[in-house]
Each structure stands twice: as C-alpha cells, then as structure tokens.
Amino acid sequence: MRIQLSATKVHNDFIRKVEDMSGQDLLKCYQCGECSAGCPAAFAMDILPNQVIRLLQLGEHEAVLKSKTIWLCAACQQCYTRCPKGVDLSRIMEAVRDLLMLEHGDRIVIEKLPAETLAEFPQQAFISGFRKYTA
Amino acid sequence: MAEHETPITRVLIIGAGIAGIQAALDIANSGYEVVLVEKEPSIGGRMLQLSETFPTLDCAQCILTPRTVEAGHHERIRLMTFSEVTDITGDIGHFTVTVQRKPASVNWDVCTGCGLCQEKCPTKVASPFDRAMGKRKAIYTLSPQAVPNKPVIDREACTWFTRGKCRLCEKVCPVHAIDYEQQATTTQVEVGAVIIATGYTLYSLQNLGEYGYGKIPDVVDGLAFERLLSASGPTAGKVRRPSDGKEPKQVVFIQCAGSRAPETAMPYCSKICCMYTAKHAMLYKHRVHDGTAYVFYIDVRAAGKRYEEFYHRATEEDRVIYVRGKVARVFRDGDQVVVWGADTLSGASVEVAADMVVLAPAMVPHPETQRLAEMLGIPANEYGFLLPLDDNILPVETTRPGVFLAGAVTSPKDIPETVAQASAAAAKVLSLFAQWSGVPQAMETPVGAEAS
C-alpha cells in the first residue's frame, strides 16, 4: 500500500466538507489512539477510529468511505468523552456518512428490513437507525 | 532597609530536594551562608523515594546520601526542616524571611536519633513516603538515613493527641526528648537572595476515572512503583502487588496519564515519564525474570544523553513490549486488572489481562508554590509553574531581582537537568555575592601576561 501525498489531496473538498459539517478540526488529533482503545465496537471494525481521522488527515477519504467502521459507530460518545484533545469523532463519522449517502443513497431500506425486525424492534431503534443510515 | 547598608551575602533556599541541596552545596562551598528550608522533617525530597536513576541505573539513595549528609553537616548551611516560609519582605540584598517551624513534639536539641521511640511506638499508619503501601509509626523519620535523623510525631495519628492515651515514646526515650506541648515556632532570617526549588508533585489520578486509580488497589502510580523497586521500600525491593502481595507476572505501564491532554488534564508533556517508565519496565524484568512488561505509549521521548540507547536496551535486552497507543480503560476482572488499549501501529485494539498496572502521572507544581509566588510577586503560568524572566536566556532569573528558580518548579525536569539548573541558580547568586563582597571587577593580571 502506498499513499501518494499532494497539496491537492490533503486539502481536498471532501475533507473541507467533513470539517465544516462536523465542526471538528481534523489536525487537532495527534493520533494517541485512545478513541480506538475504548471503542466498544472496535472489535468489529475493519479500520480503527483513529485511522478514520488519520486517513482524512492525509486526504485519503476514499479508504474511509469504503470502510465498515463508519457504519459501526454508535455515537456513544465514549471516544469524545475521553479524547485528550476534545475531538468529537462521532461528529466526524456522521459527516462522512451523510456525505456518502447524499451521493450514493441510503444505507438501509425500510422495505428490505425483515418482518421480524420490524415487528420486534422498539420504535426508537428505527428512528435513530434511519437518522444514521439514511440521508 | 536603608539603601546604604551592605547587602547580605546569605541565601535562602526554599525546598531541600536535589535542586535545593545542589544549590546549597555550591553556594556554601564557595564560602557563603545558606538557609535551607524544607517542609518535610528531613531533606532529600523526591529523589530519596526513587530506586535507581536513568539512564545509568545508579542507586538514587547512594548518590544522594553523601550530599544530604554533607548538607546536614556543613558549617555554612543552616537546615530548617519541618518548616515553611510564611513571609518574605524587602528586596534584593535585604530580604527578611519569616520561617515557621511546625511542632515536632520532640526536642531535637537533646534527641540523639537513637530510634527507640519509633521502635516502641504502637501506632502504625500508612506511610505517605511509601505511597501508602507500607506503614510507618506515629513517631517517625522519613527514612533510616534521614538528615537530620530526628523524629517528629504525627499528631493526627498519635493516640496521645487523638485519644489522650499512650505516651509510650516519652517513657522509653532515654534523653527525655519527647515534648507533647511543643508549639510552632517562628524565626526571622535576613538574606540577600532567594532560590525557590519547591519541585513538583503528581497529578491527581482520581480525576482520570477510566484508569481506576484509588478504586483498584493494583493500579499504582510511578512513584509507588519506585518504592516497590527500592531496596529501602516497603517490600525491600521485591515487586509485590498491593492487593494480595503476589509477584505480578504481567505488568502494564501506562504513559501520559494526565499529560498531553489539554481537554481532560494537563496539556504539556511531563518529560520524565518516557525514561522512568522504560526504567521501571527494565527493573521489573530484572527482578521478575519470567514476568512480561508492556508499555503503552504515545511517543517515546528519549532526547537526553544516552536516553535513546536506554530505551533500546529496554526492548532488546530486557524484552519489554512497547505498544503504541493510549489506554482508554482499566478495570478489574476477578484478581486481574484488565487494560483496554490500542496498537495504532498494527491497527488493532488491544486487551491485556494484567496483574498490575503502573500509571505515569503528569508532573504538576506543588500547590504551596502558588502561595510563595504570590508572596514574592513572581508570575506563574496557568498550571502553577513559576515563570522565569526569559525561557531562552534567563532561565533561572525571575521578575523579582535577587529571586531565582531551580528545578521542576518551572517545568517538568529530570535529575540531570534539575541539578544543572540548580548550579546555574547558585552561580547567579554567587555572582551577586561576589559583587557585594568586593571581588575585583576588572582583570588584575592580563591573561597570558606571565607567559610573554
């Protein structure tokens, strides 16, 4: 794997949009890794939470967009709570998801959810799920 | 103080840790008088609590004790221990200092330091010097090699003071030195210059709830681990965990506990933790050969002389496992202490079921330093570290002429840097004293004149 760095890449529009929508400064993160260390969903992620920020810092958002990680963030705010720099990673994840879905459509489709799920899940799960998985 | 009076060539040094002692010896050995004030009953400060020093692995007490002894016996050093500076007035050349000595409850003028009172005292309390892992008596000295080697009574622990019972120390003292009625005394001293060397304390780890310090007994701080490694410590240098006294086979060291965290704790790097953690892991392996040591770090900062080599020695010779990521959580599971960290180098979150966890807390200034700074009108930064006049070229001077700073009171520092700065502060004081003593200011014999 080789990342080709360039001025246009590290300052690309997608990165600027993520920073603007999330209100977070990506370069504030110094990659201590505490977000990944405490993330309760990290075991299921393909790239770690700190790597999401790292790749965005380098303008490598394509790798982030392909990852499962952004969909496994439950916005539980554990990372934000402990972040020594106060970076709200859940806001960054949300911005990336929203930008991706605006372009490529919703991540879940209500009609395609199993009937059992629809019957059983509490209302809250659908409402928050649609907030996160549809644009 | 009248302008025309000759300035006083005597210095007040506040704090008798390695910085204060170094400066005191430099100045006293140059022929001037020193008043060395220390709030603890004896001198030596933090360094006396340490096991071995990096990167040479010298025994800290062995290299410090000759200096504490020299300072204790020096005819030009007046030790005022168990004392605090309560007031300073005047200006450069003519400071009037008020020193209050707490009641030791022991008449040190007659006490011979035989130690019988400590041996017989029936009351044991957790020893702050041993980070509460060992016990000391209600009448105590900080260590058997204390300078001065005279005890004080802890009035909050002694049953005579708390319940009106006992007085055993009084009965056994062969020279009748015990004095339960002793009051605080106040002394005034006149000095021409002041050095503040009040050092540091540790960040309150209870603020970092995720690490369980104070809740999980086998989560200790670095200073406690020093005591465990120290031959004079509560376990006589054997590594034993506090909960059950077992030898821990897996120890996790967590760096940056409260450092580099502007949002949650202190924003700065505490500078010494990388090296002492490498030392801890190394010394742990020297004592527990079948043990495994893990160090969770963010960056390894090893920028001193032979420091990088020391870090390499920890990994290569002593097989310490370095894991690059900050720990987010420490919790108890049965008799183990589970650590949730990350290894950002492999891109994985990491779990270790350890037997013991050692945290490297941020260095912070002593809260009392703030009071001194206000008394002297010396500015401090927002964390309480005192500000030198100029960080680049006037590192030991202050805004107040005649008042100097040495050691960790200005920022986190290791021992070599502290000692160098203490000697720098001493040199500044000595140059004042030399001027005031009438040392010729011009060259008497041009250099090289004899040779021509």
Next chain:
Amino acid sequence: MRIPYYPGCTLSTKAKGFDQAARQSFAALGIELAELKTWNCCGATFPLSRDNLLDLAGPVRNLVSAAAEGDKLAVACSTCFNVLKRSNLVMRNEEDKREKINFFIEADYAGSVQVLHLLEILRDEVGWDNLAKAVKKNLADLSVAPYYGCMFLRPPKEMGFDDHENPQILENFIRALGAQVADYPHRAECCGNYIAAFDLETTREMSYLILASARKAGADLIVTSCPLCQFNLDRWQQDLAMKHGGFRPIPVLYDTQLLGIALGLDTTTFDLDKHYVDPRPVLAEKGLI
C-alpha cells in the same frame, strides 16, 4: 407535586410497562407525572451535523410545549433525556441556532425549561432517604446491576450531572430500594444502540460484554432506563447462551419497574411478561411479586 412529563414514542408503544411503572410509582411517591398535552418524537438521536437544524426542530417543539405547562420537564427514557437536554442547551447557549429554530417552528423559546431524568427527580426532589422510607418490599436478597449505557452520561460536558467514569445515581437508587448493587465494570459501555438495525452480530457481542460481566458480578437482574438498551440487552440472550457456553440469561428491567415493585404496587400493567428473559421467576423467588 405535578411535573410535566414527556413519555416519548417507545414508552407509548413497545415499552408501555416502563411508562406505566413510572407514572404509578411517582404517583405513589406523591408526584403526578402530567403528560404533555402535545408532544412528538424527540428524534431518538441528537443530530451531530452542525447545520442539521431541522432535526433539532422536533425536540425543541416538545420543550416549547413543556414551557407552556411548567418550568420542568420529566423524562423517563435516557435517550429522549439526552436529546431533549442537549437540544435545550442549544436553545439556551447558541443564539444563532436559537433564532433560526424559533423562526422555523414559530416559537420564542430560549431554553428556560429544566429537563430532568426521573432518577434526578428521585434524587433531588424525593431524596434517597425518603424513597427508602416509602419502600414496602424487602429487596435485601436481590443483587441488581445498574446499567447506564451511553446516553445517560455522555457527553459529560452537556449531560454532566454525575461522574461519567464513576457514576453513582443508579447505585444510590438501587441502595435506596434496599437491594444490593452488583459492581461490574461495563455499566457505561454502549449496548450497540441503533447498530442493531444494521449489524445485529456486532450489537449482540457488544451487549454480551455487558451481560456476561453483570452475571459474573453475581447480579440477579439488570436495570436500565433506555428502551433500546433494554431491547438490545434482553432480546438476544438465548442466541448468546448458545454461542457462549455457560452464559446464563439475566432479566433486564426498567428502573421504574423495579421502583414500582419495591413500592409494593400492583405490577399487572408493568408488562413484566413482555420481557424476552422473563424476570418473574427471580422476582417470585425473592418474594417480590
């Protein structure tokens, strides 16, 4: 005492027992939880995009309704509580957003209402000592694992009414009821939240961490105040028991259900029979129902 009350969607549908137990228990303690005359869904998640003002309009409408009925708003569900409290802070502290949202929903609201979780009302209005005095049943033999989840405590700068790493409010509640607190490490880890709708396997494992550690600590049951946490923790335990040998399912109750039981109320409307892991055997065994 009468306090305006926001039940929220799930308490009006899937978690009616939670709602019933809340109203009846508080009535028994002399507090009328007066349902808001008009309310709508809070959105179930606080919008995290800076420009997402539309998602704030919903929760703020509820706050506007509450302001018409009093100066406090009682909330049972910790997710609704999180959303309403944080939305309220936006209205209180961010002038720019306040103006736009008020314009949207034709209101003039500036965050005057105090959004309170039921547990806060028990702590601050009733008091733990008074609550203990009102308890009718003996829970001394019951070990209860408090489960906070994420929404109740975080982010602490906004939620900040308890220590986020070492919270005590649920512990104090359990002790006031006379039960034992099961001390376990994962009481504030996320259960998986809405990920359930996307990746069930991940949610199950996230919940398992919590369930197994509560069991290991000797808990007879878990209490929580979030219907989604309750569902995630409760629903998959049979599957988890098959996957993780030795795991014994553990009932997950709402805090208000345990409260009503302790107060000796009739539990028929608490829907104890609707839980996936039936709590009735252990409650009967301890002589509580």
